[in-house]
Amino acid sequence: MEIQTIIIFICVLASVLAGLYIFIICTEIAQVRRTKVEQLHMQTIRPGLESILAAPDFGYDELYNEYVTAARKNIKNKAYRNMLEMVLLEHLEKSGEQYKKRALCVSCDLGFPSLCLSQIKSRNNRNVAFGCRKAGLYQHEEAIPYMLKALSIFSNDTQFQILMGLSRIGDVDAMCGAFQIISGYVIVNERAAFEILEVFSGDKEELYKRMIHCEEEYIATIFIKSLNQDIAKALVEDIVGILENGGKEMRIAAIKAIGKIGQNAPTNYLRNALVDDDWEVRAIAANVLGMQVDLEASKTLASALLDPEWWVRQNAALSLLSYPDCKELFLSVMRTKDAYARDSIVYALENAERLDMLAEIQLMLEKADTEKTEKDGEGILKDERLRQVV
């Protein structure tokens, strides 16, 4: 290779390096400047906005108009606008109802919701996700068709933010439509879906009624698992139907849903689930029977202590603690000499700080053992006497 070529190559590398150095220095300087500007804006934005949000009703309109007029002048400044929007979004996400309502009014009057539409239409996935999050917080219904369209983007955070946004807007049809679109490629984790459904601001009962029978089992399971007490009570018949006919995941979800119902829960179905073929179903049923005490289930629960699956034994032991006859049941199981069942019982009693009961059971077992040994001893004696006789 020619030396000149190498030198040119080195020069290119050196200029890249110089560029990086300049970039670092500029970044540092820009960072310091940005921080200063942000601090300056924050000094006026946060107190100003919070004084409006916390203002008493009397004289609120005047204060509000004054604030919005001043803010309109300043939002031409990009840094100011971004800071103000950030503070507004913060309030929309975390503050109480009154603050939210007022923050939403300020946002609408300053035209922030319409700005997020252009973000949703953007080609950049991150912008779309951010726009959807904003649309949700602003409860901007006009954004719904664009958000549904954006669901075709196969990106985890975009899907998550779109569903979250739709949930915050609270339109049942839009939400059902969204799950219909992503049916088959739901990429968010079920716990993320719970979070999404938890913030749903519309008619939850209607949404759940429609979605727990969704053809896509994963989606239906998510909805069943995320049912709260009131909706579970209202949809009890649907849940029981699922417990009888659904797949494994759906049955597990249905058992959990029954567990949330409280009084008058159809616990007879849980008893049947304790002898299900799938151990996961049995384990969950054992767990739920601890929350929904069903006196008739105590013996079935005690037999679950001898289940071949670890989690079933463990859950059954913990659940039995809620039953009045648990001491007798524990004692009878401990007499079987099953070491795994015994460990589960000891763990449950220690964990619940019921050491007195544990000591009592152990004492009774020891007593029984001594009696047995004495009896056996007598037997041996008898044998010896017999032998002597012989």
Add this chain to the structure above:
Amino acid sequence: MLQYILYKAIIYFDLFIIVYVVLVNIINMIQMVISMAYTPRYLRKAKFSDIKMFSESANMVPISILVPAYNEEPTIVDSIKSLLALNYLTYEVVVLNDGSDDGTLRAVIEAFNLRKITYPICSKIKTQEVYGVYYNPDFPLLRLLDKKNGGKADALNAGINISRYPYFASIDADSLLDSDALIRIAMSFMEYKYTIAVGGIVRVANGCTIKDGQIIDLVLPKKNLPRFQIVEYFRAFLVGRVGWSAVNSLLIISGAFGAFQKNAVLKVGGYTIDTIGEDMDLVLKLHKYMRENKYKYRISFLPDPICWTQAPEKVKYLYEQRRRWHIGLIDSLSRNREMFLNPRFGVLGMLAMPYYFFFELLGPVVEGLGFIIIPLSYFSGLLSFKYFILFFITTTIFGVIISVGALAIEEYTFNKYSKLSDVLLLTLYSVVENFFYRQMTVIFRLLGVLRYRKFKYSWSKMKRHGFSQSNSDSESSVVA
């Protein structure tokens, strides 16, 4: 004739070295460009993903934090305190005392007033004997497991057995987590259900002021060795790992901080116990299992869930650490060699594995030979002075560009070192490291290759001191 063959061999080796160096640096530069595009975008996203809302949500994925501890008496209590103060709702901390022969067990029991309980363990993975489980209802998030010594991997396997939650994070006992680290890592599992493993960034905590298990003042350490390592960690994490993660071919999740889906780990039989590179081996096993079974999955690296660790301040400890890392690399690659250049494994088999083999594993061998043969060919007149100097300048500038690039990414995105003087000092170290530090680590890694058989199963013991002393720049030093 012999002279002629030697002459030709040296010439070809010189050419090979040039191609080798240029190739490895080009790959690193591509990774740097990927990272420059990815990291700011990730950070922008992280800013608006509802982290604060999720930190208070009961819907977050529940995570068991496993903390294997072997002779960690000076740091273990601080570490546990930092873990108990995490900004997360549903998690548990399981400390795994791996038969320590110092006062680790006693220190934890006394600090948290724990008592032995009967705890039936679901032994999904076979481990060494468990002596007992300790618990105190006043610290419901904490459990301590005491077991017979079996190594870090065995301790982690015992932790998997005892853990209650479907996800677990493994953390070194001498490390600290940022209060938001767990939530950031959990978001990865939340947003994409096929995520099976996530690694976080490891940063150097030497010289920082720590209060209640949290870094409250981040300053550069006073000693040179940790400063070099700061630059090196930036390069490794912000350039290397981000680059490989972008093509779902991340081969290593640092043992210091990584989170996994428990079911996937159980499917591959947990951590391999007879290796000291158990972290890399697990990731490779996961890749292999998922790709062989054609499951959809993702193993990713996130540049912002931060784990702070104490870097070695003495050459002796740095040598032991690098030797161990390199032996772990050799062991993991040889155990999973069927993926090497195997098109069935896609980018992983055709690019990541060969890269790790040729440039990471053989790198110190080639560079070590280069240190000898290139000056030799210059002194024997086979290489002209001009070429010799130009080659030296080219390799140095390449090295500096990668280091400064990593630093630029850090400054543009996270900007943890906010003082201009700190940044300038780090840029200086990213130049100087090419003249001393890098050669030193090459030798350490080379010794790892040469002593592979001897130290294959050996975890070197290192002297540690508590985190509260780390800002005093004490003599003693660290790390696992």
